[in-house]
Amino acid sequence: MKAYLDLLKDILENGSQKGDRTGTGTVSVFGRQIRFDLNEGFPMVTTKKLHLKSIVHELLWFINGDTNIKYLNDNGVKIWNAWADENGDLGPVYGAQWRNWNGEGIDQLANVVDQLKNNPNNRRIIISAWNPSVMPDTSLSFSENVANGKAALPPCHAFIQFYVADGKLSCQLYQRSADVFLGVPFNIASYALFTMMLAQVCDLELGEFVHSFGDVHLYNNHIEQAQLQMSREPKPLPTMKLNPAIKTIDGFKFEDFELVGYEFHPHIKGAVSV
Numbered sequence: 001m002k003a004y005l006d007l008l009k010d011i012l013e014n015g016s017q018k019g020d021r022t023g024t025g026t027v028s029v030f031g032r033q034i035r036f037d038l039n040e041g042f043p044m045v046t047t048k049k050l051h052l053k054s055i056v057h058e059l060l061w062f063i064n065g066d067t068n069i070k071y072l073n074d075n076g077v078k079i080w081n082a083w084a085d086e087n088g089d090l091g092p093v094y095g096a097q098w099r100n101w102n103g104e105g106i107d108q109l110a111n112v113v114d115q116l117k118n119n120p121n122n123r124r125i126i127i128s129a130w131n132p133s134v135m136p137d138t139s140l141s142f143s144e145n146v147a148n149g150k151a152a153l154p155p156c157h158a159f160i161q162f163y164v165a166d167g168k169l170s171c172q173l174y175q176r177s178a179d180v181f182l183g184v185p186f187n188i189a190s191y192a193l194f195t196m197m198l199a200q201v202c203d204l205e206l207g208e209f210v211h212s213f214g215d216v217h218l219y220n221n222h223i224e225q226a227q228l229q230m231s232r233e234p235k236p237l238p239t240m241k242l243n244p245a246i247k248t249i250d251g252f253k254f255e256d257f258e259l260v261g262y263e264f265h266p267h268i269k270g271a272v273s274v
């Protein structure tokens with residue numbers, strides 16, 4: 001995970017101080033890209049312990065088209081609680097856009113599976129979570145926006161393209177806004193896993209996960225945590241095993257994933273800016 005540590009260093013060395021919506025303030029750079037060959041191990045950050053359970057449940061929750069935190073909370077995952085309304089709703093966030101874009105019955109994920117299987121040379125194999133018609137009004141609260149049919153937060157990982165060459169599946173994500181200490185380690189593992197799941201159900205080998213960033217920032221209250229990570233030696237990457245019996249993208253359950261050989265340095269706490 002040298003690419004991740006290099007990104008932290010780049011932000012600390014080249015970043016500008018920038019205010020932000022949450023009021024915390026960040027050190028920020030614009031326009032960066034990191035890439036991971038998925039044949040070289042599963043890209044889990046090793047310089048702090050990552051909570052894979054939250055990552056897997058969140059991904060299954062997106063795939064289910066779910067936008068209420070109940071499923072996450074029932075499985076002990078609290079990472080979306082701060083933005084949900086009193087009923088647990090987040091409005092039309094990722095799951096809604098992936099499986100039922102704009103409420104129009106457009107299932108982008110099913111279309112991706114179909115194209116990967118039947119038309120892999122296609123240059124239009126895309127999922128867009130970005131939907132201008134559900135952008136929140138930032139002068140209102142999260143729950144007021146949800147009540148108005150808007151998303152509590154606009155998507156950060158917004159645009160995903162898949163690519164097949166030589167029988168290998170690659171994925172590129174455009175992330176418009178990236179919390180490099182808390183969100184990015186989750187996002188890398190999540191999209192690596194998503195690519196592996198799609199490769200399995202579409203009978204493809206693994207290619208790369210390419211992660212492109214817009215505003216990639218370190219919150220000012222995460223600087224010491226980032227420096228501690230940079231002082232640590234990365235460990236070899238683990239291997240992710242998927243239950244080979246699963247042949248549909250909707251067929252995966254939590255028990256179908258096994259991470260083997262994850263070596264890590266101790267967890268590092270950091271407050272999330274809401």
Ligand SMILES: Nc1nc(=O)c2c([nH]1)NC[C@@H]1CN(c3ccc(C(=O)N[C@@H](CCC(=O)O)C(=O)O)cc3)CN21
Pocket residue numbers: 050051054078079080153179182183184186268269270272273274
């Ligand atoms: N400021 C901010 N950063 C984010 O990364 C982020 C948001 N907001 N809002 C929407 C989602 C929610 N995400 C989150 C929220 C919290 C954690 C977090 O607290 N992580 C801790 C605990 C992990 C756990 O409980 O499983 C960590 O140490 O990684 C991670 C991702 C990613 N997104």
Ligand SMILES: O=c1ccn([C@H]2C[C@H](O)[C@@H](COP(=O)(O)O)O2)c(=O)[nH]1
Pocket residue numbers: 021022153154156157177178179180182183184187
């Ligand atoms: O998957 C995610 C979701 C969110 N983030 C971060 C990026 C920003 O720090 C905040 C969102 O705030 P905006 O003002 O809407 O940009 O959440 C992430 O890194 N990964």
